Amino acid sequence: MRVHSFHSHLALFYHDNDDCPFGQTIKPLSRRPGKAGLGLCMLCRKLDKEDEDANSSMVHEAQLED
Known part of the structure; x- marks a missing residue:
């Protein structure tokens, strides 16, 4: 699930998905808001793409049911 962007002070990347195991290793008190000029974690x-694809698929299925 997408969340507000965050990073740690030692990070090479920022995170924006709560399901990311790398982002989960950053303790809440160590999280800093924003991207800080970093690239998005792969x-x-x-x-994020899987979430978008799943949402798109659900919308498409709902349209077919109408």
């Missing part, structure tokens, strides 16, 4: 990107 796993977050993959999870």
Whole structure:
């Protein structure tokens, strides 16, 4: 599930998906808001795409039922 972007002070990437195991290793008190000029974590990107594909599929199925 997408969340507001966050990173840690030692991070090379930012995260925006709560399901990312790498982002989950950052303790809530160590999370800093925003992207800080970092690139998006590759796993977050993959999870975001899967979420978008699933949502798109659900919308398409709902349209077929109408």
